[in-house]
Amino acid sequence: MSIRQLLRKAFPQGTGWDIAFLSQSHIHRFNLYQYRRQTKKWLIRFALAFLAALVGAGVSIALTGNGIWGIANGKEPIPNSQSPIPNSQQLLEQGIKFFQAEQFSQAAEVWQQAAAAFKASGDRLGEAQALSHLSLAYQQLGKLAEAQDAIASSLSLIRNSNNNSESGIILAQALNAQGHLQLALGESEAALKTWQQAATTYSQIGDKEGAIGCQINEAQALQNLGLYRRARKILEEVEVSLQTQPNSLVKATGLRSLANSLRAIGELEKSRQLLQESLIVAQELRSPAAISAAQFSLGNTNRALANRAKYLENTASAKTEVQAAISAYQQAAETSNSPIMRVQAQVNQLSLLVEERQFSEAENLRSQIHLEQLPVSRRSVFARINFAQSLAKLGNGESEINNRDLQQTLQLPLANNQEIAQILAKAVQEARSIKDTRAESFALGNLGALYELAHQAKEAENLTQQALVLAQAINAADVYYRWQWQLGRLLKTQGDEKGAIAAYNVAVETLESLRSDLVAINADNSDIQFSFRDSVEPVYREFVDLLVSTKSEQRQDKLRQARYAIEALQLAELDNFFQEACINAKPVQIDRVDTSAAVIYPIILKDKLAVIFALPESGLRLYTTLKPESEIASILDELQQDIGRIAANNEQVLRLSQQVYDWIIRPAEAELEKNKVQTLVFVPDGLLRNIPMAALHDGKQYLIEKYSIALTPGLQLLAPQPLRREQFRVLTAGLSEARQGFPALPNVRPELEQIKSQVNSQVLLDKEFTDNNLQQALNVLPFPIVHIATHGQFSSQAEKTFILTWNDKINVKDLDILLRRKQQKFSRPIELLVFSACETADGDNRAALGLAGVAVKAGARSTLATLWRVSDDSTAALMVKFYNELAKSGITKAEALRQAQVQLLQSKRYKFPYFWAPYVLVGNWR
Numbered sequence: 001m002s003i004r005q006l007l008r009k010a011f012p013q014g015t016g017w018d019i020a021f022l023s024q025s026h027i028h029r030f031n032l033y034q035y036r037r038q039t040k041k042w043l044i045r046f047a048l049a050f051l052a053a054l055v056g057a058g059v060s061i062a063l064t065g066n067g068i069w070g071i072a073n074g075k076e077p078i079p080n081s082q083s084p085i086p087n088s089q090q091l092l093e094q095g096i097k098f099f100q101a102e103q104f105s106q107a108a109e110v111w112q113q114a115a116a117a118f119k120a121s122g123d124r125l126g127e128a129q130a131l132s133h134l135s136l137a138y139q140q141l142g143k144l145a146e147a148q149d150a151i152a153s154s155l156s157l158i159r160n161s162n163n164n165s166e167s168g169i170i171l172a173q174a175l176n177a178q179g180h181l182q183l184a185l186g187e188s189e190a191a192l193k194t195w196q197q198a199a200t201t202y203s204q205i206g207d208k209e210g211a212i213g214c215q216i217n218e219a220q221a222l223q224n225l226g227l228y229r230r231a232r233k234i235l236e237e238v239e240v241s242l243q244t245q246p247n248s249l250v251k252a253t254g255l256r257s258l259a260n261s262l263r264a265i266g267e268l269e270k271s272r273q274l275l276q277e278s279l280i281v282a283q284e285l286r287s288p289a290a291i292s293a294a295q296f297s298l299g300n301t302n303r304a305l306a307n308r309a310k311y312l313e314n315t316a317s318a319k320t321e322v323q324a325a326i327s328a329y330q331q332a333a334e335t336s337n338s339p340i341m342r343v344q345a346q347v348n349q350l351s352l353l354v355e356e357r358q359f360s361e362a363e364n365l366r367s368q369i370h371l372e373q374l375p376v377s378r379r380s381v382f383a384r385i386n387f388a389q390s391l392a393k394l395g396n397g398e399s400e401i402n403n404r405d406l407q408q409t410l411q412l413p414l415a416n417n418q419e420i421a422q423i424l425a426k427a428v429q430e431a432r433s434i435k436d437t438r439a440e441s442f443a444l445g446n447l448g449a450l451y452e453l454a455h456q457a458k459e460a461e462n463l464t465q466q467a468l469v470l471a472q473a474i475n476a477a478d479v480y481y482r483w484q485w486q487l488g489r490l491l492k493t494q495g496d497e498k499g500a501i502a503a504y505n506v507a508v509e510t511l512e513s514l515r516s517d518l519v520a521i522n523a524d525n526s527d528i529q530f531s532f533r534d535s536v537e538p539v540y541r542e543f544v545d546l547l548v549s550t551k552s553e554q555r556q557d558k559l560r561q562a563r564y565a566i567e568a569l570q571l572a573e574l575d576n577f578f579q580e581a582c583i584n585a586k587p588v589q590i591d592r593v594d595t596s597a598a599v600i601y602p603i604i605l606k607d608k609l610a611v612i613f614a615l616p617e618s619g620l621r622l623y624t625t626l627k628p629e630s631e632i633a634s635i636l637d638e639l640q641q642d643i644g645r646i647a648a649n650n651e652q653v654l655r656l657s658q659q660v661y662d663w664i665i666r667p668a669e670a671e672l673e674k675n676k677v678q679t680l681v682f683v684p685d686g687l688l689r690n691i692p693m694a695a696l697h698d699g700k701q702y703l704i705e706k707y708s709i710a711l712t713p714g715l716q717l718l719a720p721q722p723l724r725r726e727q728f729r730v731l732t733a734g735l736s737e738a739r740q741g742f743p744a745l746p747n748v749r750p751e752l753e754q755i756k757s758q759v760n761s762q763v764l765l766d767k768e769f770t771d772n773n774l775q776q777a778l779n780v781l782p783f784p785i786v787h788i789a790t791h792g793q794f795s796s797q798a799e800k801t802f803i804l805t806w807n808d809k810i811n812v813k814d815l816d817i818l819l820r821r822k823q824q825k826f827s828r829p830i831e832l833l834v835f836s837a838c839e840t841a842d843g844d845n846r847a848a849l850g851l852a853g854v855a856v857k858a859g860a861r862s863t864l865a866t867l868w869r870v871s872d873d874s875t876a877a878l879m880v881k882f883y884n885e886l887a888k889s890g891i892t893k894a895e896a897l898r899q900a901q902v903q904l905l906q907s908k909r910y911k912f913p914y915f916w917a918p919y920v921l922v923g924n925w926r
Helices: 003-010 086-100 104-121 124-141 144-159 164-184 188-204 208-224 228-243 249-264 268-285 288-311 315-335 339-355 359-366 378-396 414-433 437-453 457-473 477-493 497-513 515-525 537-549 555-578 629-643 650-664 666-674 686-690 748-758 771-780 812-826 848-857 872-886 893-905
Strands: 028-038 041-051 597-604 608-614 620-626 679-682 708-711 729-734 760-765 785-789 792-794 802-804 809-811 832-835 838-840 862-866 919-923
Touching (some): 208 249, 378 437, 414 437, 437 477, 497 515, 497 537, 497 555, 515 555, 597 686, 686 848, 748 785, 748 872
Parallel strands (some): 597 679, 729 760, 729 785, 792 838
Antiparallel strands (some): 028 041, 792 802, 862 919
16 A cells, blocks of 8 residues: 555545654743632632743743642732633633643633633733733744734733732733744844843742743843843843752753753753753652653753764764763653653654664664653644654664655655554644644645655645645744745656746745744754754755756856855854854845956765856856765865875875866866956855865966965855055954963064054053953954954854953854944944964864854954964964055955965975965955
8 A cells, every 4th residue: 555545544635744853942931820719718829830842933932831830939819809700710721721732722712712701701800811821822823913913902901900919920921922922023122122021020029930931031032133142141140040049840940941042052061061950959859740851851952962063073972972862861751750751752762763873772662652642732743743754764774864865765664654654644633633733734744755755756745735835824934944945856856947946946035034043943953853954054055956957048047046045055054153143144246346356156065066156247157076975075174184284295285186176276267367367256165164275286386376365155245345544553462471271372472563563553462462451442443453363263163163362262252242342333344353373173174164153253344364273483474474465555455365375385484385375364355
């Protein structure tokens, strides 16, 4: 029986497959006070709970989650002057139970009835509370317009109420719900103000826990606004508040919530520390629910750490973190008394075992997972889908079936196909039974992926189209782009090139519209089955591959689209690096700005290296070298290792650099000469960022001997404008003495002295070079050039990218704040930022991304830095020559650097590329 026949029998309209499981990140607190009247006394029912944000939901809201905790904290009950009729109160409570069970549609229906009942009884506060809850349910369902109406009505009722003593808690709840809605709508600044007001309201009524929950939410809004330092400060304050509290379930859950928020912004080590503290508190309290929740979150954080180690190709660390994650998931499942938590931990553990190719252990665990225990909810739908995905991988004996490899053949035994189809059929049934459009879209779309793997493209396309309609109906852009991507693959398979390009284009445009939100989605899911590498980056690369492989007559249009996609990928990588949307892109028509410059876009694809040339006033050219990605990567890695060693075999370096030259430059030599190109601007991709293009060799001479060279993460980023020399001032700062475990740099002092002898400059040396003094100097005068000669490191991790001062390390994000503050005061950017003794991190093949990140984040028009650290005497010699040339009228920054590099190259002492090649100019070359 085919998959199609089976699904028609089991469930006529299909189900879904391949979805990340519900994670416990972005947990938020929501307090619900309920009021009841009994004979001559009032009782309060206080519900405090935390509900994990749903994967990619875009709305991280919470009413309940790991159970309702009754808290006897000595607070006096707050009587309600309007005694609600039993029916209205029962409806309110029934809605809460539906919401706890993640049956949001049913919760919404019941709360609508509750609001009407409260209104009929004249209880304005009861009606406001029901409407506030109703807004939460609508948000989970993706019905944001309805959610807006509900919360607006709720707030209006509260503010028109005369009973101020009783309305405080309900107002705080409503503001909290409004903040989540505003964040979902992309109104981060409004959300921040609303949560600040909610936190104040919680504090006024003596609810510390409510205030802490709102502070965590405030930090999320600040992160979305790019205000990293303020967000970090708030999270630190939250941590202090939690640490001062006595051990309690509130403290355990608060620490866990904070840790999950930190994981979402990439602070993984701190996340693990707080989760371990949460676990200790939970163990002291002997709470199985809190213990298992902490263990589960630890599993997620360990898995995120493993993913990061893999990204950095740190195999030993990745293996350790994987085993830690597996152990944490196993302990969470064994400890929990909750069926959903148990299955959640088991399914996450299973997916990790399969991913790590531990098939025997996965088979053993598979038989222990009992999905039939789960009550119907969004989580049960996602659990079934994730379980089905793991079974498909397990049946194929292949751990790499993911969004990058959906076109490979899936050979499963018939029994496995039937089992998977039945699981998926149940998932769609559940999604529809609770009227969860988002879950149904995931189910249908992933069923389409299953059909795609089975090479039933038409059926897959039909299911994908259904999923698209549902995702669009609820404005779920993070889901919508996935199905457009999938549709593009399917249309390509069927030979519909035009339709495939259109679908991929929509997917890329949707990703672009998601920029700030996508960072949160990526971070929130890096611990499960969503990652930038697997779920975002391939969309761009596959689109470029499709465009450069097309035989269409509209060649220039396709190449322009490909160029746009390459630059969009560069932006997305920087956003992922900083875990926030790092910059507002501004498209630039380079051939209209500098007619002597050619822009070169080399991009590594699965079976080729494609190079797009943008030549002055001559349109675009495409050259391809057909080689497997692995072979290209091997040669680039070898060249990177050899050229960065002083004792390297220069003949070997020349051989490798000639090979890369043949790939990238040789095909365009005639065009470059014909167009009288003087400057080559590279937009390097992946491992090519680690290669100094100046050192490419044509068999007779180095590339730097013929052309000025610059790098840019993308021409959308910074407009190339000439350096203004009317006020040629330089702020120089450096360390010559050993500090904080770093060795002395004795040539820094003469380097800064010689620069001062050439140009007007202010010097901050050794003890004077502190972060405070640097900030003060930048605030006094508008220095167009800032030259920093100190130890520093560029890493693929933003938190490990820094420069060293006398008293501290300045992280890249703090440096951004420092330099941009100067720009805001003087209304002009830094023209040139120089790092003359920094280096890329050892063993980090993607460390050059940190260099590009610094260049972009600092807001400087140009950044001059080194790919590796060389002797500081050769650095001093190069810098003196660079400034000497730069002071001349009419010379570009790229040409000044070229002259300085050629001088070293032609010297007997520094002739090898190790000495002169690592210097790269990033950004504006003019």
